[in-house]
Amino acid sequence: MSDKFLTGPSPHILGGKSISSIMWDVVIALIPVSLVSVLYFGLHAFILLITSLVSAMVIEGVFMAIRHKGFKHAGVIFDGSAAVTGLLIALIMPPTAPMWLVVIANAVAILLAKQAYGGIGNNIFNPALVARAFVFMAWPVIMTAWSNPLGLGNWFADLTTGATPLGGAEASLLEMFLGNTGGCLGETSALAISIGGLYLLLKGHIDWRIPVGFIGAAALFAFFSSQFSLYDVAFNLLAGGLLFGAVFMATDMVTSPTTKIGRLIFGIGCGLITMFVRKFASAPEGVTYAILFMNALVPLIDRYTVPKTFGEVKVS
Amino acid sequence: MKKFPGGIHPKYNKELTAGKPIVDMPLPKTVRLLLTQHLGPPCSPVVAPGDKVAVGQKIADTDAFVAAPIIASVAGEVTAVDAEGIDIVADQANSGFTGQGKIYASPAELRQLIREAGIVGMGGATFPTHVKLTPPEGKSVSTLILNGAECEPFLTTDHRLMVEQGQELVLGIKLLMEACGAKTAIIGIEANKPDAIANITDLTREFDNISVVSVPVRYPQGGERQLIKTLTGREVPVGGLPLDLGIVVSNVATAVAVHQAVSLGRPLIDRVVTVSGRGIAEPKNVRVRLGTPIAELIDFCGGLTADAIKVINGGPMMGKAVADLNSPVTKGTSGILAFTEKEAREYEERTCIRCASCVDACPQKLLPNYLALYSRKVKLDLAEQFHLFNCIECGCCSYVCPSRIPIVKYIQTAKNKIKRRRRK
Incomplete structure (x- = not known):
């Protein structure tokens, strides 16, 4: 019999979820889009994915080592959150992005957008999108240099300059669904994004309200602004980063609302702003700014959508 | 049947003792x-x-x-x-008990008998039963709900009572109905106890005003407010009591105790305790005299295993860790659990990642993430604005939290601080 017993608080049993189990599940959910990006953009995509993943983890590790003067806390780089940020950043880069740019993007994400706020859980803005907004402004030419997908099997060929569907490239809806068009590495294949999204839904790591609000609002906006063209609806959903943003970016737990109604409002806001930018602003794509804008509103959304608690009823 | 919001499905572990008849401890x-x-x-x-x-x-x-x-x-x-x-x-x-049935002339006298027998809610909350049975001025009770959910993992005392002492339970229910003036009674039993459901259904067949309902297995189904929602579709108002809806909820063990006190004249001198967990050598359901040292009760069940590291008075979700094994069994002790290092593993608390798992799990539709935040930062007014006192401390939020934040502990601390402040 032990002399000393633990006296921790109730509950005395805990569920199986941990930060790292969630984060590594997100990494698993990103495998289909990563595979498709390598399938269509070959070695370029592969190198960018690895560079980004490794640099995110290394930068976070170095930061933790410096901040805590030793390697005691550097182990958090294996909690998967840096890995998620690294993968996400690669997946929102154009295929021709140079490796140094990806490393800079990761440094911005980890140091400026995450650790400067106090690390995991404390950041207001989605780190990967802050990084994208930063490098997009600093190197607009590189960030808008699009390429045609390589033919299947030509994985070691050079990329040729092309356009994205939003930039006027000719692509059938089927090609856009499969991912055989120009665009950022992870955003082209609606199919692969859906597989990853379904996995996260089944695991309970994302709430349907955000992607459904996002995609639904964008679809309705497209439907009415195009005078009821279903093609326009399908095109707007499949083109650009809308699906990728709705499934993997807007659903980031840290930077989205915690109330159920709040999540729906957040998703709808993202969808409307994205379409507003696409239709009325001079930029062809608006997903990044839509989500960042809505990130800023999250505390307010939470505050004004506090649900009625159980028993807040009128007694008749 | 209505659903209460949120809830969780922890591993129930009831098979350790569910099939074991109640044994008397010397x-x-x-x-x-x-x-x-x-x-x-x-x-x-x-x-x-x-x-x-x-x-x-x-x-x-x-x-x-x-x-x-x-x-x-x-x-x-x-x-x-x-x-x-x-x-x-x-x-x-x-110390053997012999007594005689009591005679009473009115519900008030019956309630007095229940009080004199020392009976309190034996599910763990220990609210005095006679108080619960007394409708306030101008209100009347229509329904008695008998709580046979026993949703806390490991615990099987109510389950065994329903299987072994069903007749006494039914007699107890009739007394409780008389004492509070309820016209009908509903017995809610979680669906994972088919033998109990069958037995009580059998025993109540002849009574039109007593029904048995199999309720879904989901923690905290046995929470008073949650069970009422499931069985009647109604919500107990915030800050109010089931009495506001004309409902009285009582636990299985309490009903049996009422029968024994009134029909046999035997006050509350013992209770059934589930002694279980992987830190107990021979898990059992034990009838034990109140006041027995927990250590002796554990010894009766073969003692602790070598790797037992935590002893809990009550269930694993809402029970309290026992620091001193010489402390006694009380009226509210529904279980004594001993956990091994593996079961009772303690984790480092990390930052909230706003995953909202706690929001989705909360059966009171609260925002436990903000309650924990404001409680920890001692922003007590904000915590109250977020309905701190509507928390039933069921532990669902802490259970699902991936950052292992002891949310309930923070909430309890804040509640105590506010209560102390009010007293001043």
């Missing part, structure tokens, strides 16, 4: 009867060291309404009386 050498075994102010002793007491004799009481007297659970000599409790050395020869 009398302990000494008992220690605490003066507060109910929700409410403590009782004052009416005996002194050196007094001889008979089993069933009242040894502490109070004038407060929300309280129940303390009854000697054994015959013997009082050896010590202190601020917390009364010690009695048991007289092994004379």
Whole structure:
């Protein structure tokens, strides 16, 4: 019999979820889009994915080592959150992005957008999108240099300059669904994004309200602004980063609302702003700014959508 | 059937004791009867060291309404009386109980009998039963809900009582209905206890006004407010009581105790305790005299295993860790659990990642993430604005939290701070 017993608080049993189990599940959910990006953009995509993943983890590790003067806390780089940020950043880069740019993007994400706020859980803005907004402004030419997908099997060929569907490239809806068009590495294949999204839904790591609000609002906006063209609806959903943003970016737990109604409002806001930018602003794509804008509103959304608690009823 | 919001599905682990009949534990050498075994102010002793007491004799009481007297659970000599409790050395020869059924002329007298027997809610909340059964001025009770959900993992005491003492339970229900004026009774039992459901259904077949309902298995189904929602579709108003809906909820063990107190004249001197967990050598359901040292009860179940690291009084979700194994079994002790290092593993608390798992799991539709945040930062006004006092401390939020934040602990601390501030 032990002399000393633990006296921790109730509950005395805990569920199986941990930060790292969630984060590594997100990494698993990103495998289909990563595979498709390598399938269509070959070695370029592969190198960018690895560079980004490794640099995110290394930068976070170095930061933790410096901040805590030793390697005691550097182990958090294996909690998967840096890995998620690294993968996400690669997946929102154009295929021709140079490796140094990806490393800079990761440094911005980890140091400026995450650790400067106090690390995991404390950041207001989605780190990967802050990084994208930063490098997009600093190197607009590189960030808008699009390429045609390589033919299947030509994985070691050079990329040729092309356009994205939003930039006027000719692509059938089927090609856009499969991912055989120009665009950022992870955003082209609606199919692969859906597989990853379904996995996260089944695991309970994302709430349907955000992607459904996002995609639904964008679809309705497209439907009415195009005078009821279903093609326009399908095109707007499949083109650009809308699906990728709705499934993997807007659903980031840290930077989205915690109330159920709040999540729906957040998703709808993202969808409307994205379409507003696409239709009325001079930029062809608006997903990044839509989500960042809505990130800023999250505390307010939470505050004004506090649900009625159980028993807040009128007694008749 | 309605669903209450949120809830979780922890591993129930009831198979350790669910099939084991209740066994009587031999009398302990000494008992220690605490003066507060109910929700409410403590009782004052009416005996002194050196007094001889008979089993069933009242040894502490109070004038407060929300309280129940303390009854000697054994015959013997009082050896010590202190601020917390009364010690009695048991007289092994004379501690068997014999008594006679009581006679009463009105519901009020019946409630008085229940009070004098020292009966409180035995599901763990220990709210004095006679108080619960007394409808306030101008209100009446229509329905008695009998809580046979037993949703806490590991615990099987109510389950065994429903299987083994169903007849006494039904008699107890009839007494409870009489005492509060309820016209109908509904017995809610979680679907994972088919033998209990079958037995009680059988025994109540002849009564049109008593029904048995199999309720879905989901923690905290046995929470009073959650069970009412499931069975009636109605929500108990915030800050109110089931009585506001004309409902009284009572637990299985309590109903059996009421029957024994009234029909047999046997006050609350013992209770059934599930002794379980992988840190217990031989898990059992044990009928034990109140005041028995937990250590003796554990010894009766083969003792602790070598790797036992945590002992819990109650269920794993809402029970309290026991620091001192000499502390006694009380009226609210539904279980004594011993966990091994593996089961009771403690984790480092990390930052909230706003995953909202707690929001989705909360059966009271609260925002536990903000309650924990404001409680920890001692922003008590904000915590109250987020309905701090509507939290039932069921533990669902802490259970699902991936950052292992002890949300319930923070909430309890904040509640205590506010209560202390109000008292000043």
